[in-house]
Amino acid sequence: MKPFTLGIFQYIGPNGTVGSAWQHPSDTSADFLKISHWTELAQKFEAAKLDFLFLADSYGFPALNGELIDASVREGRGIPHGDPMTIISAMAAVTTEIGFILTTSTTVEAPAANARRFATLDHFTDGRIGWNIVTGSSGATAAALMGKELISHDLRYDMADEYVDVSLALWEGSWRDDALVLDKAAGVYADPEKVRLVHYEGDYFRTDGMLNVPPSPQRTPLLVQAGASGRGRRFAGRNAEAVFLAGGDPAVVAKNVAGIRQAAVDEGREPDSIKLLVGALFITAPTRDEAKAKYDEMLAMSTNEGAAAIYAGNTGIDLLALDPDRPLEQTNTEMGQSNLERYLAKDGTPAPLVRDILENFRTTGINGSVFVGSPDEVADQAEAFIAATGGDGFLIQPHLTPGTYDDFIDLILPVLRDRGLAKADYSGDTLRQRMFGAGPQLPDNHHGRRFRF
Ligand SMILES: Cc1cc2nc3c(=O)[nH]c(=O)nc-3n(C[C@H](O)[C@H](O)[C@H](O)COP(=O)(O)O)c2cc1C
Incomplete structure (x- = not known):
């Protein structure tokens, strides 16, 4: 088995994937509006490679x-939420190797505005930026906030x-690689023959303009996607170089992994041209009993009301208003599909009852897998999960910040390294090179290459 790709999951808010962990006395995530909170975390994760x-x-x-929803406001779940783009430069200034993958939605800003910020950040991070492309969770409220109607899924x-x-x-087509001259004596900044306007006209977007940021180390940021509905998987096959998947039942994850690799093949790409990274929580301590105590403490911070609020924000469905003794009647939503599909009948398994869905969501959260045990046991569980699903690694979810990450770094990483399942150091200059051993620009079989100048 290859070493896992390992990333850290955070958002600019009081954290916790299962429950409101920010309320724990040792948790620092309520400091999410302090720059030092983020620079210290970035340095910690880089030191751990x-x-x-x-x-x-x-x-x-x-x-x-x-x-x-009262519980969302009261428990700090889904509200508040700061803008992550604003913190990247501060973290980039105190690190040199770790990558930063940042989420923006395709339903909010004009593409040229978004592209320009990513191009600028690719410079400021020396090629360490990735874009998590989402069509937007909590789509209904996001649309209403922007004064728009919710667009169908x-x-x-x-x-x-x-x-x-x-x-x-814009990224690939505006500038040739050798367009910058920077000749001070001659007063030539760039060669006009090597910079051009691009013209794109589609059904929904058009541009007649240029990216006014010179080519950055990766040109196109590492393209990431998170959304495993059928249509989401096709989008991933066409565009993504990495996909974040929800964890949970290994058989379901294995199907999603295979489906996304097949979607890449359907687009003329290699099956391993996409890294499949599974969201998972790792709860560990030197002994199993101590880990179990941490797990129980985590569940005690997770309420039905808070879980139902997050579920409603994601799918539009109010689990607390439904008959607990029946399965979901709704099989489709114009909001996020993945967390609805997760609880439908499949492959001969009957659909869970609403009370079981709520309990599962309360105890596993939006992304599913929770590994609990001594460091060796957790490493066993993680290894077995990757073997069963064909994934490439994990997106490590927050429970306690920074405690859960410290446990991962201090207790689990050494075991993974002993087994050859975690990299000992960085290699390559940019995020794309570190993830794939190739780059720094998009690979030739990605459709984005056709836009090259
Ligand atoms: C690990 C992981 C991280 C995600 N991060 C985000 C995010 O930051 N923003 C977002 O809008 N959706 C995010 N999503 C996706 C949503 O959960 C949801 O699936 C998606 O927005 C709707 O697409 P779908 O209908 O294809 O599921 C994430 C999903 C996973 C599994």
């Missing part, structure tokens, strides 16, 4: 029928394909 820090984001927030992905194309046209 982790591949990247991922910052989730959404303009949306949990709401039902146009009203805020599959149409959002059709639009996202074009949004990515406009971005690629």
Whole structure:
């Protein structure tokens, strides 16, 4: 088995994947609006040689029928949420190797505005930036906030394909690699023959313009996607170089992994041209009993109301309003599909009852897998999970910040390294090179290459 790709999951808010862990006395995530909170975390993760820090984001927030949900506000779940783009430069200034993957939605800003910020950040990070392309969780509230209607689920992905194309046209097509001259004596900044306008006209987006940022180390940031609905998987096959998947039942994850690799093949790409990274919580301590105590403490910070608020924000479904003794009647949503599909009948297994869905969501959260035990036991569970699913690694979810990460770094990483399952150091100059051993620009079989000048 190859060494795992390992990234850290955070967002600019009081954290916790299962429950409101920010309330724990040792947790520092309520400091999410202090720059030092982030610079210290970035340095810690780099010292541990982790591949990247991922910052989730959404303009949306949990709401039902146009009203805020009290539990969301009271427990700090889904609200508040700061803008992650603003913290990247500060973290880049105190690190040199770790990557930063940042979420923006294809339903909010004009693609050219988003592309320009990523191009600038690719310079400021020396090629360490990745873009988590989402069509937006909590879509209904995000749309209302922007004064727009919610766009239907599959149409959002059709639009996202074009949004990515406009971005690629700008990144790949505006400047030739050798356009910058920077000759002070001659007073020539760039060669006009090697800089051009790009023209793109689609059904939803158009541009007639240029990216006014010179080519950055990767040109196109590492392209990442998170959304495992059928339409989401097709989007991933076409565009993504890494996909964040929810964990949970290994058989379901294995199907998603295989489906996304097949979607890449359908687009003329190699099956391993996409890294499949599974969201998972690692709860460990020197002994199993101590780890179990940490796990129980975590569950005690997770309420039905808080879990239902997050579920509602994601899917639009209020689990607390449904008959607990029946399965979900709704099989489709125009909001996030993945967390609805997760609880439908499949492969002969009957659909869970609403009370079981709520309990599962309360205890595993939005991303599913929770590994609990001594360091060796957790390493066994992680290894078995990758063997069963064909994934490439994990996105390590927050429980206690920084405690859960310290446990991972101090207790689990050494075991993984002994087994050859974690890298001992960084190699390569940019995020793409560190993840794939190739780059720094998009690989030739990615459709974005057709936009090259
Ligand atoms: C590990 C992981 C991280 C995610 N991060 C985000 C995020 O930061 N912002 C977001 O809007 N959606 C995020 N998503 C995706 C949403 O959960 C949701 O699936 C998606 O926005 C809707 O797409 P779908 O209908 O294809 O599921 C993430 C999903 C996973 C599994």
